[in-house]
Amino acid sequence: MVRPNFESIKQEKISTQIEEQIKSLIAKGELKPGDLLPSERELVKIFKVSRASLREALKSLTGMGFLSITQQHRTIVKSLAAGRITEPLDQLLKEGIQTVYELIEVRMAIETWNAHYAAERATAEDIVRLENSIESMKLKIEQQRSTVGDDADFHLAISQATHNQIQTHLMFSIYDILKESIGSYFDNFKLNFIYDQHFRVVDAIKKRDPVLASRRMREHLDYVESVVKELAASRRKPEGRKSNNPLFGVIS
Secondary structure (H helix, E strand, O other), X not given: OOOOOOOOOOOOOHHHHHHHHHHHHHHOOOOOOOOEOOOHHHHHHHXXXXXXXXXXXXHHHHHHOOEEEOOOOOEEEOOOOOOOOHHHHHHHHOOOHHHHHHHHHHHHHHHHHHHHHHHHHOOHHHHHHHHHHHHHHHHHHHOOOOOHHHHHHHHHHHHHHOOOHHHHHHHHHHHHHHHHHOHHHOOHHHHHHHXXXXXXXXXXXXXXXXXXXXXXXXXXXXXXXXXXXXXXXXXXXXXXXOOOOOOOOOOO
16 A cells, blocks of 8 residues: 655644734735824734734734835734835836836826726725815814825825735835825916816716716826926926925825
8 A cells, every 4th residue: 555645733822823814814905004003012912822922923924025114113004015116117117207207108107007907996995085085184284284294195095906916915005105295396277277187086986987087087197297397497497406206295
């Protein structure tokens, strides 16, 4: 009788099991870029593990690039596209205005696609997230407060509504670079136009009209491009004087 080739059973460490579960949730999209994990105390109760095992797992996932630690010592899900994509892109955007125009072209391709599929796939929860984003933006415009976070959240929420996880991670990486410096380039008059355009995109998504949603996103980004060109003309320095790109971060 031929003896079967049995293999010994591997006893996985508790920390490895935690890692695999968190990675699985990220892969399935249940944990998205930018999501905050529960506190250590809560995670210890959820997983029913020791604090040492949990910390070992979180440290490992941070080292692999799945998680990052905020300045407030909270753990967030990191974009899997960060690093190799964002670092060279960050440098390119500082080189000159032409790169900003090229980024807008890329955004037109990606974000009109996002709007199209969001209109087809958005859940009730996705719609609520989008509505909250534009309502928050409207309130902050009225209060003359920065709308930087709401603007980025709006575009990221549309990406999440496509339920395409690769797309969401790519979008998060791009906006993570740009969202820090957008606010200073738009006065309240322009921000009201942007709010109206955001509202129209969400309305098309709610109507489940992918063609209309895509067209309205294109109209919005055409407007952003026109603002960039206007700013480039007004801030252009005399020929021969080299400067960093003053429009770095204009995304809206």
